Amino acid sequence: MMIFRLIAVCLIVASTLNVEADEGMWLYNQFPKKMLKDKYGFEPTDEWLKHVRLSSVRFNSGGSGSFVSSKGLVMTNHHVGADALAKMSTADRDLVKLGYHAKSAADEPKCVDLELNVLMNIQDVTGRVNEAVKPGQSAADAQLARRAVINTIEKEAFDKSGLRSDVVTLFQGGEYHLYQFKKYTDIRLVFAPEKTIAFFGGDPDNFEYPRYDLDICFFRVYENGQPAKIEHYLSWSRAGAGDNELIFVSGHPGRTSRLNTVAHLAYLRDLQFPQTLDLLRRREVLLKTYGDRSLENARRAEDDLFSYQNSRKARIGGLAGLQDPAIMNKKKADEAELRSKVDADPKLREKYGTAWDDVEKTIKFVKTIRTEYNLLEAGQAFNSELYGIARTLVRMADEDAKPNAQRLREFGEAGRASLEQQLYSEAPIYPDLEMVKLADSLGMMTEMLGADHEMVKKVLDGKSPRDRAAELVKGTSLVKVDERRKVAKGGKSAISNSTDAMIRLVRTIDPRARELRTQFDQQYDEPQRQAYAKVAAARFAVLGSTTYPDATFTLRLAYGTVKGYEDEGRKVEPWTTLGGTFKHAEAHGSKEPFELPESWLKSKDKLKADTPFNFVSTADIIGGNSGSPVVNKAGELVGIIFDGNIQSLVLDFTYSDTTARAVSVHSSGIMEALRKVYGATALADELGH
Amino acid sequence: MMIFRLIAVCLIVASTLNVEADEGMWLYNQFPKKMLKDKYGFEPTDEWLKHVRLSSVRFNSGGSGSFVSSKGLVMTNHHVGADALAKMSTADRDLVKLGYHAKSAADEPKCVDLELNVLMNIQDVTGRVNEAVKPGQSAADAQLARRAVINTIEKEAFDKSGLRSDVVTLFQGGEYHLYQFKKYTDIRLVFAPEKTIAFFGGDPDNFEYPRYDLDICFFRVYENGQPAKIEHYLSWSRAGAGDNELIFVSGHPGRTSRLNTVAHLAYLRDLQFPQTLDLLRRREVLLKTYGDRSLENARRAEDDLFSYQNSRKARIGGLAGLQDPAIMNKKKADEAELRSKVDADPKLREKYGTAWDDVEKTIKFVKTIRTEYNLLEAGQAFNSELYGIARTLVRMADEDAKPNAQRLREFGEAGRASLEQQLYSEAPIYPDLEMVKLADSLGMMTEMLGADHEMVKKVLDGKSPRDRAAELVKGTSLVKVDERRKVAKGGKSAISNSTDAMIRLVRTIDPRARELRTQFDQQYDEPQRQAYAKVAAARFAVLGSTTYPDATFTLRLAYGTVKGYEDEGRKVEPWTTLGGTFKHAEAHGSKEPFELPESWLKSKDKLKADTPFNFVSTADIIGGNSGSPVVNKAGELVGIIFDGNIQSLVLDFTYSDTTARAVSVHSSGIMEALRKVYGATALADELGH
Secondary structure, X not given: OHHHHHHHHHHHOOOOOOOOOOOOOEEHHHOOHHHHHHHXXXXXXXXXXXXXXXXXXXXXXXXXXXXXXXXXXXXXXXXXXXXXXXXXXXXXXXHHHHOEEOOOHHHOOEOOOOOXXXXXXXXXXXXXXXXXXXXXXXXXXXXXHHHHHHHHHHHHHHHHHOOEEEXXXXXXXXXXXXXXXXXXXXXXXXXXXXXHHHOOOHHHHOOXXXXXXXXXXXXXXXXXXXXXXXXXOOEEOOOOOOOOOEEEEXXXXXXXXXXXXXXXXHHHHHHHHHHHHHHHHHHHXXXXXXXXXXXXXXXXXXXXXXXXXXXXHHHHHHHHHHOOHHHHHHHHXXXXXXXXXXXXXXXXXXXXXXXXXXXXXXXXXXXXXXXXHHHHHOXXXXXXXXXXXXXXXXXXXXXXXXXXXXXXXXXXXHHHHHHHHHHOOOOOOOHHHHHHHHHHHHHHHHHHHOOOOHHHHHHHOOOOHHHHHHHHHHOOOOOOHHHXXXXXXXXXXXXXXXXXXXXXXXXXXXXXXXHHHHHHHHHHHHHHHHHHHHHHHHHHHHHOOOOOOOOOOOOEEEEEEEOOEEEOOEEEOOEEEHHHHHXXXXXXXXXXXXXXXXXXXXXXXXXXXXXXXXXXXXXXOOOOOOOOEEEOOOOEEEEEEEXXXXXXXXXXOOOOOOOOOEEEEEHHHXXXXXXXXXOOHHHHHHOOO | OHHHHHHHHHHHOOOOOOOOOOXXXXXXXXXXXXXXXXXXXXXXXHHXXXXXXXXXXXXXXXXXXXXXXXOOEEEEOHHHHHHHHHHOOEOOEOHHHHOEXXXXXXXXXXXXXXXXXXXEEEEEOHHHHHHOOOOOOOHHHHHHHHHHHHHHHHHHHHHHHOOEEEEEEXXXXXXXXXXXXXXXOEEEEXXXXXXXXXXXXXXXXXXXXOOOOOOOEEEEEEEOOEEOOOOOOOOEOOOOOOOOOEEEEEEOOOOOOOOOOHHHHHHHHHHHHHHHHHHHHHHHHHHHHHHHOOHHHHHHHHHHHHHHHHHHHHHHHHHHHHOOHHHHHHHHHHHHHHHHHHHHOHHHHHHHOOHHHXXXXXXXXXHHHHHHHHHHHOOOOOOOHHHHHHHHHHHHHHHHXXXXXXXXXXXXXXXXXXXXXHHOOOOOOOHHHHHHHHHHHHHHHHHHHOOOOHHHHHHHOOOOHXXXXXXXXXXXXXXXXXXXHHHHHHHHHHHHHOOOHHHHHHHHHHHHHHHHHHHHHHHHHHHHHHHXXXXXXXHHHXXXXXXXXXXXXXXXXXXXXXXXXXXXXXXXXXEEEHHHHHHHHHHOOOOOOOOOOHHHHHHOOOOOXXXXXXXXXXXXXXXXXXXXXXXXXXXXXXEEEEEEOHHHHHHHOOOOXXXXXXXXXXXXXXXXXXXHHOOOHHHHHHOOO
C-alpha cells in the first residue's frame, strides 16, 4: 500500500517524488523491517528496536526525549522543558530566560509536576475491545460498552503490573493497543541554555531553515531519592551523521490526519482549522498585550505565548496545505479509487461500502453542537487554571461514585496517579493573569453564543465578562493546593456545599456540559470509530496491510536520510555551523530575537567554527516529535529533533520529501557548546565524550 | 431630551453622574448656546463659532487638525500625520521613526497624496432629499431616487462654488445636510518629532492615562506654490487651560452608535464587533510576523500595524461596553419608554410605531448577505492596494458611462478630484507585502465561504491562495501610476481588453459584488434610513429637539472641563509633566516602547520639569477626533486631542464623565519641547510665543 500511495503522490503532488521516499510514523510492533532492508540494506533486529524504544522517553507536558546516560540523564528540547522551567521560576529568577547549569547532583532542583513515561510493552487488544460491542447495538450502548471494556482492560493491566496502562486508539478506530509505561515523577533539572540561543531567531525563524538553535535541555530521573539506574540509553555518537546517511527518529508525533476521509478533511479545512486559528490569534494578541505591560508580565505569559505562536504558525502551514487544490485533488482521487474498488466487490461493498458516508454523518452531526461543545465541555469559554482545577474536582467527585468501568475515561483508576500529579501541582498561578484570560474567554463565549443565550446569562450572572472574571478569581481558594485536597477528600457533599466561586460556576455549567459530552461521545466519536474501522479494513483488503496509523502522541519510529534540498532555485545545505550562528545574528543587526547571549559572544573565538550545528533530514515527523532522539544504525545518538521546516507543515495531511524536512540539533554542535561555551565538563563527560 | 437621558444614565449606569455632564458632539449649525450659557455662563457668539469652525481642518486620511498661523501652518497628531510621513519615507530615511524638522520654507517637502478640508458652510437639505422619495415607492426605487437627488445636489453645489460638496447623512437618516469644503492638496511637512516620544509607551500605554506623549506634527498648506494666507487660525494660549476650566474640542469624531436601536446594538455586539475583532487580530498577527523578519519589513508594515492595534484596542473597549448588562439594560429601558410613549399617542403610533421593527428587519436581512458582502464588495477578501486600484478603474469605467445622477455615490462628479488624488497617488507599494496580505485574505475568503464555493473557485483559479496571490501581484502593471492613467483614459474598452491580472480578477468578481451592493443599498441601507428617520422624528416629538446626531466624521463641537478622576480608589491628576516622562521611562526599564529618544535624554536638564505635558478633560470625543484643537473661551489653542482613556471607549454607545476622559497634549508642553528639545525657534516664533 505504501508504494501505491507514494507513486500516486509523485505523479500529482510533486513529480520529483519517487518510491524511495521515507514516509511513515511506524508502530514499534509493526515496523517494516523488510521494506527498510530492501531500500537501505539495513534490517534492525528485535533487540535493536527494543533498545531504542526503551531509550525513548515521553514528556507528558507534550514532547519527546531520550535517556543519554546510565544515571538517568534525559535530553529533550529547551522548548519542551520550558513548561517545567517556567514552573520553577520566580520574578527574580527566570530559568527559561537565563538557563541553568547544575555543577553537581546537589544542585539539581526538582521539577514541580513533570511526568516522564517509558513504553515497556505493547499488546494488541482490538479483538477484546470490538467484541464488547454487540452487532446491532445502538451507538449510545456501543459507546458505553466500549468505554467499559477499555476502562476494565486498563485497570486489570495496571493492577497486575503497577505500570501506567493506556488503551490507545489507532487507525481512527481500526485498532486498539494496550500501551504500558514505566512512569517517573521525580525529575530534576540538570542543564538548560539561555532562551536566546535555544530559540535563536524567535518566531520569525520558527519553522524556517537554515537554523542555528541550541534547543536542548537536560533532566535527570530519580527513584527513591537517587539518580535512576538506566539499562537502555543512547550512546553519544562521536562523528554525528554524514550526508545521505540513514537515520531513525524515535518519538511521539502528536497528531496527523492522513487517513481522514475527504469530507473529514474538508471539515478541518473549512471549519476546524479556521476557528482554531481565530482562537490562537486571539490568545496570542491577548498575552502579547498583557506581556508588553511589564517585564514580569512578559515572564508570566511567556511559555503560553510561545505555544500559541508556535501553534499559529503550524496551523497556518497546515491550512495552506488543505487549501492547496493539488493536495486535496489527490486525496479525492485516492478516495474515489478505493471506494470504486470496494464497490466493485459485492462482499467488500456490503461490509464497508457505507463507511465514508457514515464518517460524513458524524461530521454533519458535530457541526450542530461544536460551538457549545468547544466552549462548555472543552472549556474554551473558561481559559483559567483555577477553573480547570474546579472542574476536575467537581467531576472527580461525581465519577468516583460510579464503578470504574462506567466512569468517563479520564477518571478511570488506572490513570488516577497521573491525574493527581497535575491536580495537586504546586506550579504557580497568577491571579492577575487568570483574570485577564478568563475575562477574554467569557467575552468570547458571549460573542459566540450571543449575550442573550441562556447559558451566557447563567455564567455571567448579570455582570460584564470583566467584572465576572474578577469576581470568580477573587472568590476561589483553589489557588491553595491544600484546599484542593480538602475538597477532593470531601467528595460529593463537599462539592454541593461549597461556596467557592469557581466550584459553584462549574456546578452551574456541568449538567449541560455533560449532555454535550454524551452527545459528542455517542453521536460523533463512537460512530466515527466504527466507520473508520471499516475504512481501515477496506484499505487493508484492497491495498494490503503494510501501513502505519495516523499520529496519536504514542511512540513511533520514523527513518530517513540527512539531506539538503532546493528552495525556489536556492540550494539549501544539510548542515549549518556554529560559525554561521554569529553571521546570522549580524545579518539581523543582532536585535532581539537575533541577539546572542553573553556566554556565546564571549566564547566565539574558542568555538570550532565549522562544527555542524543544525541539520535536516527526510524523516517523517510532526509536532510532538520535538525532543526525539535522532539515532544512527549503530543505535547511537547523532542529534535531537526540534522543528520541521515550513514546507513540512503539510505532513499533517500527506508525506513529501521534495522540500519538507525535519530539523535537528547536531550531536557535535551540542558537545562543542557544552564544553566551550558552558564549561559543562561533568555533563559532557557523563555523555561519554 | 439631553437632560432626561442623562438623569436616567446617572441612576443606572453610574450613580455619580449628574445633569452637569458635558455630553454631546454638536453640529456647528445646531450648537446649544443656551444650555452652555446656563451651565457655564458663557455663550459663544456666531462669530466665535465661525472662527473656530474655519480654523478647524479635516485630514481625509482620517483625523483632525487646526490652523495655527496666518501662513498656513496646520497642527495635527503624529499618528494622524504618520500615513503621510510613511509615504514620504524610504528604506534609508524613515520619517515616521526619525521625525523631521524643516528649518526654512525651502526644506518643507511636499506630501504624496494628502488632502485637507475646511468646512465653509452648512445647509440643511433634508426636505429636498426626502421629497425625491415618493410615498409608497418600493425600497429599490426609493434608494435610486435618493441617490439621484443627492448626486444632483452635490454636483449643483460644486458647479456653482467650486467647493468640495458632500451631502452628509445625520441621525441615521433623520436629516441630510450639504457640507461644502475648501480643499487643500498641496501640503508640506514642517515638523514631526521621533515616533518614540510621539507614541511613548506604545501599544501598552495606548488608551491609558497618565500619559507622556508628544503626539504632534506640523504641516503647511500651500496655494499656487506659496504658503496659503489664512484668515482664521487659532492663537496659541500662553497659559494653557487651568483645572476645571471650560474648554471646547472642534474636530471630526468618526463614528458612534448612541442612537441605534437595541436590536441594532445587539447585532453590533453579537456579530459585527466580534467579526471585526477577528479580522483585526488576524491582520495584526500577519503584519507583526511579517515585520519581525527584518527592520525594513517592520518599516513597511508599521503604519498599518499601528492602525490595526489601535482599532483592536478600541473595539475591545467598545465591545466590553456592549457586553456590560448595565449599559445594555439602560438602552433597553430607554427604548421601551420611548416606544410606550409613541404607542400611547395614536397619531405618533401610526406615523412611527413600526420604526423599531423596521430597523430590525433590515438587520435580519443583512445577516443573510454580510459574509459575502464584506468579502467581495467591501473587499475584505482582497487586502491589497493594487486590487483596490484595479477595482476603482473597472468601476470608474462603468460608472462614467452613466449620467451623474445614476452613478454609485463614490463616482459622482462632485467628488472626482478627491478620488483621482488617491487613484494616481505616487505612494510606494511593496510587492512582497502585497503578496503576503493578499495571500492571507484570499485564504480568509476560502475559510469563510468554504473551498468548494463557486466564487472561491473562480477567484483562486485552481491555485492555492499563496500561489494565486503571487500570480496576481506579479501579473499586474498597476504599480505604475502612468499605467493607471492609461487604463482610465481608455474607458470601458481598455478594461475589457486588459490582460492585467488584477483587472481580470476584478472583472470576474464585479457582477456578483455589484449584486451584493444593490441588495445592501436597497434592502438594508435605504429602508434603515427610512426607519431611523421615523425613530428620530418620534424622539423629537416625545423628547424635544435639542440633541446631536451620532458621529459621522463630520465637524462637531464638543465642550467640557479639564478634570482628573478616580480609578479604583486611586486619584488621577488632570496633568502629567515633562519631568514625569523621564520617571515613566525609568519605571519600565527604558526598554522599547518606553525608550526615550536621544534628543530628549540630552535635553533633560534644560526642560522645566513641572511644565504640563498631557492632560484630561470631560469633552465628548471618539476616534477621528485625533488632532482636534482644544480651545478656551477666548478661542485660543490650549492643547490637542490625541487619545481617550480606556474608560472612554464606551462613549461609542453612551456618554459618561465619571472616569471617561479625552487625553490631550498641553500647549505649554509643546512649546517647551519645540524650543528646548528641538531648537525649533522659527516654528515656535511663528506660533506666536
